[in-house]
Amino acid sequence: MTVESLHSEARQETAYTTKRAYRTRDVDVTSLKTQADDGIQLKLHGVDHSARPTWKLRETVTFYRDVLGLPLIHTISARGWGHPGHPDFLHFFFDAGNGATIAFFYYIGTDRPERYMPEDSHFYSATHTAWGVDSREELEQWKETLEGRGMTVSPYTRHEGLESIYFRDPNGYPLEITLRLRDVEEIDARDAELTLRAAIELEDAARAAGEKMTDIDTVWRRKAALVDAYLEAE
């Protein structure tokens, strides 16, 4: 399949615009219009790729291609582009199934900055890639096979409707393989709406008082009141 590029129609001179406000300007949601305002429903079709930098080229390729067995399907190799100081780089993609890839940037001649060093913290691990499998057997096979290949893999970890295993890549990036234990139903969406509405109201109140939210129990109590109101309105 080939699709004509929008970029060529725009007749821009560089492949990567130097007008960088889309990367640097703060997003103030209070000034943005919403779907309810313009009535346009945009649609996505799943993840195409996620990407991270690596300073370990050989280890990254060996790990993803040879240990995990994800086919290396594409590499972009380019001179630095866009704003001055952008190093030459390699950008390469491994197939993670269903059209999704995991990609890396290798910036030639650069050192890994301190702030990109891996940490043993919740904040650091919150940024991770989770791949799906279709069955218990597949999840077991991933865990046993990776352990057999010498990897340290977490125990099976159930969190509500998902069961996962966790491990790290040679860069220290957290990875997850997850099995969905049940479908997400309409009631989960309603529950999500009420949980977040409760938390947002509490966050607003805390912020107005110059304080922070302190615990999840407060959120649950506020949510309980919202659930009551919701059920009465039914």
Ligand SMILES: [Fe+2]
């Ligand atoms: Fe996750």
